[in-house]
Amino acid sequence: MRIVVVTGISGSGKSIAINVLEDDGFFCIDNLPAKFLHEVIGSLQEQGYERVAVSTDARSGDSVADLKQIIAGLARAGHDVKVLFLNARTDTLVQRYSETRRRHPLASRTEQDGSAHTLLESIDRERELMSPVEDIGVSIDTSDLHPNVLRQWVRDVVGLERAPITLLFESFAFKYGVPLDADLVFDVRCLPNPYYTAQLRPLSGLDEPVAQYLQEIPSVGRMIDHVGHFLRTWLPSYVQENRSYLTVAIGCTGGQHRSVYVVEQLAGRFRASERVLVRHRALAARRIVA
Secondary structure, eight states, X not given: OEEEEEEEOTTSSHHXXXXXXXXXXXXXXXXXXXXXXXHHHHHHHHTTXXXXXXXOOGGGGGGXXXXXXXXXXXXXXXXXXXXXXXXXXXXXXXXXXXXXXXXXXXXXXXXXXXXXXXXXXXXXXHHHHHGGGTTSSEEEEOTTOOHHHHHHHHHHHHTSOOOSXXXXXXXXXXXXXXXXXXXXXXXXXXXXXXXXXXXXXXXXXXXXXXXXXXXXXXXXXXHHHHHHHHHHHHHHHHHXXXXXXXXXXXXXXXXXXXXXXXXXXHHHHHTXXXXXXXXXXXXXXXXXXX
């Protein structure tokens, strides 16, 4: 069976992920306690289901800590299991709960003295509960993502074939903060900025004039060479740790020119030998606004 486990922090977009998987033909179960996952998958397999998506989170209680072992057991049984861990910055979560006026799932739990958790306390508590499973799949920081972008990224990740490791190259803007889903972060703000060339300012690192401008600068090539050498040197160590995904985030000031170009160049170098996925966070946000 193809199994997608959607987990992470409440308010980070798990419902959007489950809905898009349901639209794509997965049999979906929302808020399933982790301890029942083996039993439910076995039952669905007997009924002939081939694609199943399950959402589970801190509401599962202590059983969420066993999710690593449960997923490993499903993989040993021959299932193709992918895990999506959705996350978001605390300020973004607070804003989302304020807009929807919904209670945090852990806010109803009370302390021994009868006092209830505040929203911030509930978020902190959930991060603590979910920390043991944060590294078992691909992590997506949804803080600045439009729902349509998240839907497409979920489809991209789920559509990947099983592979020893997938390299996710991601450009971002430092002015919006470092993405929470980044495993490795490289800062390219030290490189010359095409933004200060009037004819290049409205373009991006995907456009040929910007690419040609940066290609002619020796320091840009050296930066790409050094990052590429670092990844080639240490990628085998990540593979030995049974990592399925490694997110490499490249940041510049606005996430429009330098980081986009460097991501595209690195992705091109690794596509011949590794499974590669590319994201441009700032450009995705601009397209949605436009």
